[in-house]
Amino acid sequence: MALKETGSRTILASARLRRIIAVAVGVALVWATLITLLGVWRHDHVTQRHLSQATMDAKLMARANARVLGQRFETLRTIASMLSSQERLGRAAYGFNTMSSQTPNENWGDLLSNGELVLLSQDFANMAHELGIDDIFLTNPEGYVIAASDWGSDLTHLEESFGEAVHFRTAIESGEGEQYGVDTVNGLPRFFFSARVAQGAQVQGLVTIATSSDRIVPLLQRGGEDILLTDPFGIVVASNNKDWMYRAVDDADLKDMEAIPLGLRYGRSDFLPLPASVQAETAEDVIAAGSVHASVVEEDFSSHVVVPVDELVELRRANLIMMIGLIVFGVLLVAVVALALAQIAAIRERAIRDSLTGLYNRRYVDESLPGLIELDERGRLAGLALVAFDLDKFKGINDTWGHDVGDKALRRFAQILADCARRTDLPCRIGGEEFVAFLVEQDLDGVSIFAERVRARVAAIDDLPPIPAGRITTSAGVVMRRPGEGLEEMLKRADALLYQAKNSGRNRIEREDQISDVLQEDATD
Secondary structure, eight states, X not given: OHHXXXXXXXXXXXXXXXXXXXXXXXXXXXXXXXXXXXXXXXXXXXXXXXXXXXXHHHHHHHHHXXXXXXXXXXXXXXXXXXXXXXXXXXXXXXXXXXXXXXXXXXXXHHHTTOHHHHHHHHHHHXXXXXXXXXXXXXXXXXXXXXXXXXXXXXXXXXXXBOTTOHHHXXXXXXXXXXXXXXXXXXXXXXXXXXXXXXXXXXXXXXXXXXXXXXXXXXXXXXXXXXXXXXXXXXXXXXXSSGGXXXXXXXXXXXXXXXXXXXXXXXXXXXXXXXXXXXXXXSHHHHHHHTEEEEEEEETTEEEEEEEEHHHHHHHHHHHHHHHHHHHHHHXXXXXXXXXXHHHHXXXXXXXXXXXXXXXXXXXXXXXXXXXXXXXXXXXXSSOEEEEEEEETTHHHHHHHHOHXXXXXXXXXXXXXXXXXXXXXXXXXXEETTEEEEEEEOSSHHHHXXXXXXXXXXXXXXOOSTTSOTTOOOEEEEEEEOOTTOOHHHHHHHHHHHHHHHHHTTSSOEEEGGGSOHHHHHHHHO
């Protein structure tokens, strides 16, 4: 029975692997089904998870909106910078500055009829329309507007002044400036981006890009969610929900601002708090408010997203059904892949195993030994030894009792070889009655102990009728790998020692440090 188990080790291992995979897939299917049913049953728990997912979605949208806002602001800065570098603006500002220096301030309006400035205002209007911004202005160094895209409007900025505006003063001092505040001409909240216009080393004026919150919100809107943009003071300055404009978040910091600065920034000084749906923090608050909220800071502004929970609950149910389907599909797919891999592994195992004894075959030796030899060559192993075994007068066993009995003898020898080997040893059958074992050992003494143990146990076989006790014996040659030596050289030296053992009476072990010089020369040849 033991011989039969040794001979069919590969098949049994492969069958066990397939059964384990099948059981694992079955357990995975049962587990996934139970977890899914439990999730449906425990509605409160699922609701909490859903709210967490909804909050995460809101945060993702808020981050995306913050990035869009940053990109839009950077685009507006770039437009202002590019316009400021145009020679045409510098010439127009220079021309106005030259004429205005010889003209009383109250008559500056007459200078704006200059053809170049009129054409520039017209071009500003076309450019503002194409770029999706509200207005473009050109001012002199004092902030007096000399060209404007709204030149044809009843509320034109021509002849108005940005002299006291933060964006103007900052740009004059440092080259660039920006500000959020109420437009003093039309009373609308706007974002201003200014850049200094120079001709040579002389500052000739300033170009300013102005855009309203109504231009910003459509860039952020994605679906049914509410979009809010709050400034550094915590006031809503842009929203698709007009009822939320100029409302304040909990941490709004307006304590030190007087009425005039508040009016210049917002056009008002009273601010209602935001609705509870934005203030909600706990799960209970969110459920009561009917929405989840998330915010991300970008460009000193906070991008808020408020997502209705009711809509997300419906999505959760649909996602739950999809999740169950994906779990089942994934588990089935894993089962199919696992079975396929198990079959491939079994085929691979049969290819590198000897079908009679279950030991590794010559093919496996040829594939695996180069790696061990490389490790030994690099000094990563204590040493690499080879023992070549051969059953003595095995042909006589086949001729006397038949090949079936001979196969039993080979299987018994393979079982003894495998039993004596350690986990780090590599016992193989390389053909007929020829066997080898590769061992990681420091010297021949340890290898010889292993070889002698195998020889003694083989010689003690007495339970393989009709073979008489003591009839089965083995001879062996033991060598240690030498520096630079490959597999074939090791096998050649071990075979030479094996033949020496047979010539010396069989049932014995020969090791390379005990043979004659003549034999060493023959083995080298």
